[in-house]
Amino acid sequence: MRATTIHAPYDMRVEDVPEPVVRLPTDAVLRVLRACICGSDLWAYRGEAARQPGQRIGHEFLGIVEEIGSEVGTVGRGDLVVAPFMWSDGVCDYCREGLTTSCEHGGFWGSVGYDGGQGEAVRVPFADGTLVRLPKEAASDDRLLSSLLTLSDVLGTGHHAALGAGARPGATVAVVGDGAVGLCAVLAAKRLGAERIIALGRHQARTDIARRFGATDVVAERGDAALEAVRELTRGQGAHAVVEAVGTEQSMRTAVAITRDGGAIGFVGVPHGSGTGVDLGVMFDRNIALRGGVAPVRAYIPELLPDVLDGTVDASPVFDMTVDLEGVPAGYKAMDERTALKVLVTN
Amino acid sequence: MRATTIHAPYDMRVEDVPEPVVRLPTDAVLRVLRACICGSDLWAYRGEAARQPGQRIGHEFLGIVEEIGSEVGTVGRGDLVVAPFMWSDGVCDYCREGLTTSCEHGGFWGSVGYDGGQGEAVRVPFADGTLVRLPKEAASDDRLLSSLLTLSDVLGTGHHAALGAGARPGATVAVVGDGAVGLCAVLAAKRLGAERIIALGRHQARTDIARRFGATDVVAERGDAALEAVRELTRGQGAHAVVEAVGTEQSMRTAVAITRDGGAIGFVGVPHGSGTGVDLGVMFDRNIALRGGVAPVRAYIPELLPDVLDGTVDASPVFDMTVDLEGVPAGYKAMDERTALKVLVTN
Known part of the structure; x- marks a missing residue:
């Protein structure tokens, strides 16, 4: 064969x-x-x-x-x-x-x-x-x-990410990463009843799919500008549930920054690179949880x-x-x- | 005054x-x-x-x-x-x-x-x-x-740690740290119905209090030996719920190592030092969650x-x-x- x-x-x-x-x-x-x-x-x-x-x-x-x-x-x-x-x-x-x-x-x-x-x-x-x-x-x-x-x-992994982040009815979910897993996390968050879904991504063909999958908002900015944009959409507080579907230090750093106090990050981006982007001090002060892994x-x-x-x-x-x-x-x-x-x- | x-x-x-x-x-x-x-x-x-x-x-x-x-x-x-x-x-x-x-x-x-x-x-x-x-x-x-x-x-912080770790009826809980918060986490885990509570600590006066508070086992070893001891007590799997009540890189590293796949670490030790001890690769492969912070x-x-x-x-x-x-x-x-x-x- x-x-x-x-x-x-x-x-x-x-x-x-x-x-x-x-x-x-x-x-x-x-x-x-x-x-x-x-x-x-x-x-x-x-x-x-x-x-x-x-x-x-x-x-x-x-x-x-x-x-x-x-x-x-x-x-x-x-x-x-x-x-x-x-x-x-x-x-x-x-x-x-x-x-x-x-x-x-x-x-x-x-x-x-x-x-x-x-x-x-x-x-x-x-x-x-x-x-x-x-x-x-x-x-x-x-x-x-x-x-x-x-x-x-890809769908089950997006579902795992959305569950880890705590997507639920009424919640605001933000998804870092516009790859296929990130897009499936949008779909899964929608399925789990999320009220608002913010997709972070810069490729319009992908964010168009995100919208089709249920994203209510798209943030094309990166780094500090992305943080500001998410804050503006969430009364300054950040998202209850954040999906990290990339696996880089920078994407985890963004995920931590845009999570609301008491919220959670669902991570399914396989970690690579030397730095984790996990700022334990910030997560401690703001009670941000990290849940996920291989789905x-x-x-x-x-x-x-x-x-x-x-x-x-x-x-x-x-x-x-x-x-x-x-x-x-x-x-x-x-x-x-x-x-x-x-x-x-x-x- | x-x-x-x-x-x-x-x-x-x-x-x-x-x-x-x-x-x-x-x-x-x-x-x-x-x-x-x-x-x-x-x-x-x-x-x-x-x-x-x-x-x-x-x-x-x-x-x-x-x-x-x-x-x-x-x-x-x-x-x-x-x-x-x-x-x-x-x-x-x-x-x-x-x-x-x-x-x-x-x-x-x-x-x-x-x-x-x-x-x-x-x-x-x-x-x-x-x-x-x-x-x-x-x-x-x-x-x-x-x-x-x-x-x-101290009691509420121990309770927060036990909740973050997911202490619940039937669960095996391990507590890293025999300070007052760690001891209160033992007490809180007991209150939440944990079946088995493993206290990690080397000071007998303290581990005696841990036993009084509900610890069923005490592990005095550190590092790899502590890991082996916990594994031996848990059919090789680790604890469902692990409290990190110290805040050092080493204690977090121990906490990650002794957590059962799919389990969670409740962390209330204020992070200090430059390293986090959070091994994202291990947490990814084994679906270990991290929850907690200032109680x-x-x-x-x-x-x-x-x-x-x-x-x-x-x-x-x-x-x-x-x-x-x-x-x-x-x-x-x-x-x-x-x-x-x-x-x-x-x-």
Whole structure:
């Protein structure tokens, strides 16, 4: 079969690899229908995260179950299923509590020895714990498939950010970061009933999506000017709930500054760089909480799925470029150069 | 009247100062019955927090209302009242939400131009918002008076830490720091129903109090050994709820390390030093939250008071030395040299 591999920074290839097979009785093999490229895939692409030459890549995908191991009971051949961006056993303490990202047997797609989502098929460990069944008729609905694909990461991550920030009816939510996760946080905040949603971003194509997703205000300024703009919109107090969906020192610094006293920051931007931007003195004086991290999207899928199926929640507008599998390297280039927001891969 | 003043690091004096009077219609004047010395007073004592020569000091006190301004309505002459460690107007957005430490008109006892609690009397701004009435008969009950005094700061701060950490029925709580606040966090965690409470500390006199307050386990180790010990007590997972009641980089680092995935750190140790000890990468991977800050104890007094009055909660064992007002400088010396845990001042 064909699958995307990474050989060196900026050297993505689509090449022939062995067909996946069921190795363990808890495995399934899944034929991929839709996948996509994540902002976090770009770290590997740019060489900021080390990879061994030839490693697979891609952690957002959905498809049809082709084969199952003898112990797999919740999904069967021919089922349309979505995979979250990590696999998890579904039975350990953490999985049972909904923190599937801390699963004792969890792991990442594309790690050494494992398949990635940007390929024709994937061996899925712990299929019962990992995969979630979708209505079969969705397989023939292009728009719905794209929307369902966002359950694998970006929508659930936006939801995690909004929950961490404390988005709730009546609250003012501010979202730092206009990438796909930030936009999904806007959508999630709206879904959770936020009264006012302030999107911070400078790219009009993106902030237009933010408005479509429920943002009531857009702040294009940065740094101190952004702080002033948010204060002006919030009677000088700041936002009750702030999403940090970037992961840089500067974005965290902005998040702390625009949070209202007693409020919270929901952080899902993977921290990188040496400084944290976490000013503990300010957070202490103003009782600002910090909650978040890697999103247990597997646990969120059952809650979000009905709204995705009935169209109440549709994050598919984050996909602004579509490639087929052979076009994945071009998709990376477009996201790296910011000519694409998020790239959909159709098999 | 006599009051404690600070003239330079290690130069505390008790001297004659003007009697306080009602200056604004919202003021009250309170005759102090009991006060105490806070760990945070030691920063001024040691010169780590700057003070102008002659500034007053002391922010934990209770006493009898002696005079009230024309607009004061909730307390009257002769009332026994306790003051929280900051004053607050009681009517702004933040006060109404219970975040009295962010009050738009709030302030600190002992700041320039204001009285401190370690003196014979205090002018209280915003008396209606600030003071809480206590049963008059408590004035003649020495033990109860000492217990009620802890409502002004140390008990409420421990409660804030326990809430921030997420102490709840069934949870395992770990407390980093065996000072008076850490011990009160043990007491508060017990009150909130924690199943297991692990106190980290090396001073047996203090950990004995921790056990009396409800600690089920004591870990005397530090650093990696402390981490190992906590893991051993928690099936390798760490504590659901961790209180950070010290405020150093090392203590925060320990707190992060011993928190269970998905758990929270309640931090009330005022951050000092250049490093934060907040490892955002670890907190991200393990979904560890950070909540806390300066405790809005005014808002907690009504909830805690009944338990203090009926003896269910009694934090007074944190007082292990008693001085009269003239003995306050000796009290500072004892706390600085760690021969006393917390010093009670009786007027």
